[in-house]
């Protein structure tokens with residue numbers, strides 16, 4: 001399969017190149033040249049198929065021509081060493097819990113898959129690979145953990161100083177080994193700008209093998225489609241759909257997660273409607289309403305992983321629907337919530353149902369509550385474990401007792417080690433130039 005750039009100013013590449021380069025040479029995002037539809041019979045029996053089997057079928061659609069079947073199967077099965085269950089929260093509202101992986105956030109699926117696929121492609125490669133990753137909270141830890149201790153790969157995590165939760169920060173600043181945390185005096189968008197500029201810098205690219213592990217990278221982004229298929233299967237299996245239309249609500253920041261859902265729909269997954277639930281970083285929300293897209297600097301919110309002012313994957317959404325505002329705004333409905341509304345939702349859902357949402361999941365839940373009509377069933381993506389946001393969540397539910405899962409407590413033990421850096425690209429470049 002060939003991958004072309006959304007900017008269409010550079011030749012298409014094969015999967016290996018798309019994964020190893022991350023970003024296209026013309027600053028566009030790679031898109032697969034085809035999206036294969038499943039035969040409708042696949043969905044008739046999907047409830048009888050396991051998560052790993054479903055994921056393997058989806059993976060074959062994208063990667064089957066470029067990765068040997070047995071290896072692809074091993075990569076998929078090894079990636080999904082944990083479950084992504086669907087649980088009932090309220091009448092017709094379900095949570096797709098994506099926080100049962102090693103770093104307790106949805107990024108574990110894509111990051112683990114990418115780490116394994118990169119390893120498959122680089123087996124013969126002698127050169128050290130430098131993975132540059134910008135994070136507003138969750139990607140950094142998932143990528144750091146996915147690549148921890150992997151020979152020949154060094155991960156550099158850029159995160160905005162003071163703008164991620166304490167636990168999120170400890171998850172990528174305490175690991176040491178082949179993981180370096182760069183504390184950037186700016187926003188997530190500044191971090192993303194620095195890494196994208198590095199990918200396009202000729203001098204750096206002559207010297208170093210640089211790649212991205214953000215959802216820019218197709219190997220990080222496409223596997224996120226796995227859990228949409230599995231959610232449908234498990235809901236069907238447990239009689240949660242009852243012939244109702246399925247509405248999926250996605251807390252959205254860089255829009256990789258929602259875009260993966262759109263790809264799943266293009267492959268035939270029966271989804272009636274997607275909801276994009278934003279915090280106050282609402283550039284896509286505005287686009288959906290008006291057709292005007294004006295990226296701008298992000299603002300800080302309590303749903304910090306979604307503090308993105310220039311979402312990378314918007315380019316893929318435009319491409320998927322031929323840049324038609326009409327099509328995009330019919331498939332995706334936008335919702336936007338203030339910090340106050342997010343707190344209110346965490347509290348109300350907890351008091352009314354006993355379910356504790358994290359601030360991002362709360363946006364997803366609220367969008368469903370506002371949108372769902374008769375004959376529809378909704379599922380929201382619970383993108384991270386609420387304990388990753390104890391500072392916020394405990395204050396809201398008035399209960400200083402959100403138990404810290406042992407996996408998270410482990411990260412809090414070690415010493416935090418960071419390299420402070422400004423948003424000046426030259427400083428970042430000097431740092432990269434001294435690497436081997």
Ligand SMILES: N[C@@H](CCOP(=O)(O)O)C(=O)O
Pocket residue numbers: 134135136137138139140213214215216253254256257305306312
């Ligand atoms: N929400 C992210 C921001 C980066 O998104 P990605 O999906 O492109 O890696 C985070 O938590 O870091």
